[in-house]
Amino acid sequence: MDKIKFATVWLAGCSGCHMSFLDLDEWLIELAQFVEVVYSPVGCDLKHYPDNVDVCLVEGGIANEDNLELILQVRRQTKILISFGDCAVTANVPAMRNMLGGAEPVLKRAYLELGDTSPQLPYAPGIVPELLDRVLPVHEVVPVDIYMPGCPPPADRIRATIEPLLHGEMPAMVGRDMIKFG
Ligand code: SF4
Known part of the structure; x- marks a missing residue:
């Protein structure tokens, strides 16, 4: 059986969605029989998003140039992109700065204004990514x-979202158990 190439990506989020992924506990062992993890901030240390990814969970909104570059690459190189959590779906907490x-x-x-001893703007081109003017949800x-x-x-x-994908089916994202925000 060919394993599904599986990735997770952490953009502008608090990593809480990835912590919830780890709450899958022993089901992660079952999942490992079906998937090859090809990119993720948890469980592997690969630096480059690969080609031909089957499924990717994307946590977080798009807040800076690095997020923007990575999400464009993820989309080009991924069959099924899942907006994973409220920050990805609506921009949520990171977007509070939009106001x-x-x-x-x-x-x-x-x-x-809030700098204590030596107020200065962070400036390190190529190291500190530039902020976008607005934090955007992934689908924008x-x-x-x-x-x-x-x-x-x-x-x-x-x-319940991932399991059908392992069998070539799309999940039914309906009902309170599947689409409740917060
Ligand atoms: S939706 Fe955003 S704030 Fe909530 S747990 Fe996920 S990353 Fe953190």
Whole structure:
């Protein structure tokens, strides 16, 4: 049996969705029989998103240039992209900065007005990624195949989303158990 090439990506999120993924506990052992993990911040240390990924869980919104570059690459190289958690689906918590009206006022507030001893704006091109003016949900940047809300999505919902995919079927994202936000 060919294993499904499986990835997870961590963009602008708190990693809580990935922690919930780890709450799958012993089912992760069953999952490992069906998938080859080809990219993820948990359980492997691969630096480059590979070609021909079958399924990818994307946690977080799109907040900076690095997020933007990676999500475009993920979309190009992935068959089924799952918007994983409320930050991916709506931009949620990271998007609270949108109400301040752009990257510049956010940076000034955080690093100059609230700076304690040596206020200065972070500037390290190529090291510190530039903030986008607005934090965006994933679907505003690339097409999404499956939306899995929740902050974080409970482990049961994650399993109910992934399990049908292992058998070549799409999950039914309907009902309170599958599409409740928060
Ligand atoms: S949806 Fe909630 S748990 Fe997931 S990354 Fe966002 S804030 Fe964290």
